Amino acid sequence: MPSAARSWLLHTRSLWPGLALPLLIMLGATFLSEHYGGPQLLYALLFGLAFHFLYQDARCRPGIEFCARTLLRIGVALLGARITLAQIGQLGMGPLATAVIAVASAIALGAWLARRLGLGTDFGLLCGAAVSICGASAALAVAAVMPKTPDNERHTLLTVVGVTGLSTLAMVVYPLLARILRLDDSGAGIFLGGTIHDVAQVVGAGLMMSHETGDVAVIVKLFRVTLLVPVVAVLAWYWRRRSSIGEAGPRTPLLPFFLVGFMALVLANSLGVVTPRLNEALGQVSRVCLVVAIAALGIKTSFEELVKLGWRPMALMLIETLWLVAIFAVYLCVFR
Template sequence: MRPLAAAPGSLAALAIALAASYLAERYQGPQLLFALMLGMAFNFAAESRRLKPGLEFASRTVLRFGVALLGTRIGLEQIVALGAAPAAIVVAAVAGTIAFGWLLARLMRRPASEGLLTGGAVAICGASAALAISAVLPAGKDQQRFTLLTVVGVTTLSTIAMVFYPTIAGELGLDARQAAIFLGGSIHDVAQVVGAGFMISPEVGDGATLVKLLRVAMLVPVVVLFAHLFRNGHGGSGAQGKRPPILPGFLVAFVLLVALNSAGVVPAGVARGLGEVSRWCLVVAIAALGVKTSLMQLAELGWKPVAMMVAETLFIAAVVLGGIALARG
């Protein structure tokens, strides 16, 4: 694709992302959700010959670049500092939720890929995980629309959790460390984890963020596993399309950045800057995806995906609370 051909659509997605950022800051709402909704309002432009190449570029290449840069937010020392119990709870919750999503999809007679996508999004890091996992799934008729619905669902549920989970933690009598594990281990998106944690205290906010980053670190093995499954035709989705690479380039970059960050090669200021670039890439990508999707198309997917995400959200919260209860005993 010629760079000039991609410019109009990419700039349109950037403009929507800037507007979404303003609204998110003004009304204290989730930036990705605003970007998605604003993008969908411009769905009429999706088939524009002038904008289409740039929208495709933003929704794929910019997306993968943003996911790769998420690696600057994670360091090995952060994971080690958590200790064994929180790590075990997080691993069990992530693996269990993905398996639960797969099982729900089978029970509801939906493609297995949909259960893995929603389960992975709920289990790992919400909208960012949904976009990363979607990038390695085979291209099917409804795959992109389902990804958008997943982004809407997990972002909405994450915001609801941010509001109510701190109260639940208080009602259950969780101490600061336990509350951090609960919030960081069960809320989908990083921003909402931070918000919920600091609603209780700075100590809980910092701890919840570390727990959440451990979940984010599991993005790589999960996406590699999914890429392997669908590359070899074991995903059970029945979708036809180009097989994804066994190790996508953006995941290689993600792992490399985690390693460099862990080794202290990346200065803190640079890491923060790259983290901001990552955030903006994801916002631009989701804006472009929004432009390409209509509400009518989303509605055609039915109620089952929403039910799956709600059930997965309740499941991961129950697993994390169960782990905390076991650790108490």
């Protein structure tokens, strides 16, 4: 056997002890979500936290790191297969401009408020992106280009817990709020798609009202997902520039490869290259990769260290969430 093949085989074998546990957690989280309801990502995260002690085992660590880094990036890249440029164009300029303003302002608010709360700019940028774009998926995408420090890994896990919980609560509360605001089906879809964090909860909330609301909500939400590309690229540039003057750890790439893959899939899907069956398959693979990655991140993180972070992170995410609601409510009730 050639030496290169032998080296690859040995490396692959070294991953299996740490890869098997996140895969098993993914299966358990999927079973609970499908049979008893609740967010699959949150189940995976909580199960992962319970197995933190295995991260101290040298045999398990390489596979856990592989899941938390490589599978995470693959999962984010494959999200692009869900989006087409035609879907985005159907919305018109009003909702698109409002979404851009909401994302940019929420991230700026997060960075400013995090400094005031003593949480650090990096955590504010992470929370702002997660709340304003696509919840846990955005948090994981931003985490992939953040400087790798123990604090940032704990912040990522806490952000995932927070936005998942807030998104689930919003799925129940926001349809009621849309009725209080007397929004029509289209307006309600814009409101739900523009303010709820995770895609699954957007779909659930929209369909609670009507099929038209659900369709509009998903399109608005998918446009917010496309904003992940420029946001992560800008944040990667920011951290890269900061590392070049010695304020942070390892340099991050200017345009991460997984974002290139994301944009390529959006373009391919827009041109009709991605068939419906392939689209569904890529969506399933993306979901599996993200659930396995969040399980691995949970294994890497000590629950005790999360508790030490206190109430300030949740207060920050709640304020950003209410900020999104205010922006879209003003647009729909005043300018639309």
